[in-house]
Amino acid sequence: MSELSLRGENLHLWRGERHVLRGLGLEVAAGEVLQVTGANGAGKTTLLRALCGMLYLEEGRIVWNGVNVRDDMPAFHGALTYLGHEPPLKADLTASENLRYWVGLRRRLEPARIASALESVGVPGVASELVRTLSAGQKRRVALAALPLLSVPLWLLDEPTTNLDTEGQKLVGSLIERHIRAGGLAVAAVHHEIFVSPQHLRRLELSKS
Amino acid sequence: MSELSLRGENLHLWRGERHVLRGLGLEVAAGEVLQVTGANGAGKTTLLRALCGMLYLEEGRIVWNGVNVRDDMPAFHGALTYLGHEPPLKADLTASENLRYWVGLRRRLEPARIASALESVGVPGVASELVRTLSAGQKRRVALAALPLLSVPLWLLDEPTTNLDTEGQKLVGSLIERHIRAGGLAVAAVHHEIFVSPQHLRRLELSKS
Amino acid sequence: MTWTWFHRLGSPPHIYRLATRLTPWFAWPAALIIVAALYGGLVLAPPDYQQGDGFRMVYVHAPCAWMSLMVYTTLAVASAVGLIWRMKVAYAVAASCAPIGASFTAAALMTGMLFGRPMWGTYWAWDPQLTFELVLLFIYLGYMGLRSSFDDPQRADRASSMLAVVGFIDVPIIHFSTTWWNSLHQAPSVLRFGKPTIALPMLIPLLMMLLGFTLYFVAILLVRLRGEILRRERSASWLREAIVS
């Protein structure tokens, strides 16, 4: 019970008229990252959103540390962070303000930590620039900087490497690696290779219905 | 003069306080694709938007077939298509309606060609689905389907492989390859390898200022 | 043990079969009663001493107005039941009510306006009851708009149910406004505490109309309910059985 774990059992879900998830099962334990792959439209985004409770499951259940998440949604939400296709940044706030308000909802934060987080994702210079003026990849990096700051055990990442250059794609790998080494767990939908050591990596291939 | 060519000479451009393009020169001829690379924030998007006249150049000029584009903007625009970070699709129209209205501005189109274009980018089933309900990669593929339909000689593509699976990334390569073999030319900002034969490929590396 | 009926009530397959079986038992009596009431109201009832033959409009106006309120009450009660007991079928009932209620609210407004012209000399007045009947139409539209803008029926159910419950305050306002404010509109003469205040040959067709429309409402509701249940139930094997029949 003290080990963190996420399990999905017999997940069924329709989007519109499409039966996207059909009896899917998955399991991730602390120290592991589950890479979800599959062709475009296979249901990766759907799966991630269902895992964090934003899509209604027709059947099946999601179990976090042995407890059905329906029974204590706030606790589950408090333990996870979800990063979708679009980085959730306010265009009219600066990068560091964005992090302050986003992370500040969950953790007290010293400003110094924000600065060092931005530096660790390779955009030290943008702290006081409006997100509106950042390039696509810079925006993505700012969003990634929030992950370690939040210090929650479960990361659900939907194509976190979008718009990143090759160096940035390695960065995502090392962020995840550091997280799972510290006992966290992650589910990531990524098309190409994730740069983490293979013993931590598990794969789930979704096939198109 | 009969050969198509695009040339940028001594391009200078500021974004806010940053001098992003600093005396850049480039040249692409018919049958070639210029891959623009560079770290996040290096100025790839800026360059592409400047090339199609949507950003104001401080200095320098863009020459299309030997003519400064400022002298005949509509003709130049009529010869190019620009695909940015976000696919320009209406969420509340279906995939084929989107193509009909987007491409229809420039070319008369039979419905059959739309269907075959969607099939050639691997999403034959989505023709009559609202774009709102498509996955990120499916949206991107629909936008890519417009490129050959437009039949314009110059393609300016900003990270056209975003959100695509590996098969989709090959698809972008083969679309570009077919286009330049037919005498077209393309400028594409892509972080990883573009799948086109090396003799057609030229590279331009932007360094961060 | 005593709660089994309640659980059966919450079971979609049971309700689906029940609805299929019951529909004709409401539909045919409704048709007969309405036709009889039409004859009674248009032919048998004597002209009103004040309003002449114009009063016969009440035989359509009052049922429409009655439907607008009764259907909303059903909607709100079903919504509350759904929110409290998390009963799928209750949400389905609520969702089925809305289009019916909205259309009859519109009809009540229109027939009221046609009634108003000869009686008050104007199609419309900003009288509390009339105004809040219009507001009721807006509430129905808001409810339906809210429902249709969710992709996910479960969320649509819960969000719109809350709106339905909050919006219920409008119903007593409409019903009692004629008593609270002295208004143009006629105070309730049938649906009041104590004895009705109109003559019997006029009253009987009116009562029959109200009864007929109520039965009619139940019949329509049952048909719509089946559709709603089918739309919600995706997994059960009885689906096959249900659509084969």
Add this chain to the structure above:
Amino acid sequence: MSGSAVLPAAEVRAVPSAFDVAVLALARDLRLAFRKREQLIQPLAFFAIVTTLFPLAITPRLAQLREVAPGVLWVGALLASLLALEFLFRDDAQDGTLEQYALSGRSLTWLLFAKTAAHWLLTGVPLALVAPLAAGALGAPAASLPSIIAPVAVGTLALSLLGAIGAALTLGVKRSGVLLSLITLPLAVPILIFGARATELAIAGESFVAPLELLGAFAVLGLTLAPLAAAAAVRISLE
């Protein structure tokens, strides 16, 4: 001529005329509006709500309402039309459609004309059809109601054309919002005044030809000038 493979002669002939393009753009906006029904009912709902709120807030006495009816009607119509205008352009700016218009090499005059026409068809015409109902509810005599339609129809056409210029000017601005109102409304004052005057005369049962003709003159002026001005404005804001 390696370019010929990309642009074969047959394709060149297949380029649609400016008028075809306008029809296509109009068809697109109409289809979109009918699909997003809320965009279709938004102006009407707004107008209905405004005209319902006024009697509740002022006085329910019809005699008194009748005097302010033209004002309520025209302020409601003006605001409804303007809100819809912002909507119509904002969406296109956000999803990149306007960028594609500007980069198509086609005449923006016609494209903007089509958008303006769509706007009028989707807001002006429904408003004109609903205006008699609202006027009736505000105490206008039944006989006067049919004559409410014409001034509103013509006035909203002039408003749409005027609004198109404003929308084009704010096109380069990502979040136009209030800016559009600030630019357009002062210029719309004459339309408001003559429109309200025409409605007032119509309600009183008198001849409203004079103000209607003035509204018509505005509309004709707008028809000839507005698309040109709007296209110039777009070219400026996208240069």
Add this chain to the structure above:
Amino acid sequence: MSGSAVLPAAEVRAVPSAFDVAVLALARDLRLAFRKREQLIQPLAFFAIVTTLFPLAITPRLAQLREVAPGVLWVGALLASLLALEFLFRDDAQDGTLEQYALSGRSLTWLLFAKTAAHWLLTGVPLALVAPLAAGALGAPAASLPSIIAPVAVGTLALSLLGAIGAALTLGVKRSGVLLSLITLPLAVPILIFGARATELAIAGESFVAPLELLGAFAVLGLTLAPLAAAAAVRISLE
């Protein structure tokens, strides 16, 4: 306990209180509003435009204007407040902020309370301060002007709270648009009626304590119930 590395004991103590979170959310909305100045002036501009257009559209005779002044004032305030409400929530829904709120595991009651407070501070308070000016322009006697402020301030507070419920209900909806108005306005009718009544009495120089007390009662009721109802609505629409 491998989880402890991810959530060390020190970090757990560093979780901010619900009140801190609300303050943070409020600070964020205010900062954003002051940065996007048009969001700040939008309600005021809208209100100013409505109250300016009205006299132009009806007769400029002050005596008559004075009679409709409360109605114009309140309809203007109601619409301005509502438009801003839509603005405040739409942006957050579009850029994923609300999703992050909902997935934060924190009490939504406080977060929504903060958003409501921000809305009132950014629209209700400025409107209340500007209302006397508008009333003066509509012919209210100078002596009555200061007493215009209180009813508008209290009424807009009640409106903000009511609007928060509507906004919370439409939170799961991507394109809320007219929906919010359609949901909120019917329920706002009592506030409008009593607000206009209070203003009418204030302009006439009479005591407006009775309707003001009613408005106050609405506001207090809203303060106690609305955040709870709104949070329930959010939980429902994001469950």
Add this chain to the structure above:
Amino acid sequence: MTAFFRMGGYAQYLWPAYGITFAVVILNIVWARRTLARARREARRRLAVRDEPVLHGEEV
């Protein structure tokens, strides 16, 4: 008979009122039946999908 249709001079209001009401009555019947039919069609299509074997879910 014509007296009946004239309704003591109220015909111009009375018959439209009856017309509107019974139009709404009929429309509701048609709508309800149509929604049921559509729901059945959709359910049938869903069942067809459901009968296919589960394709994915294997971990590799």
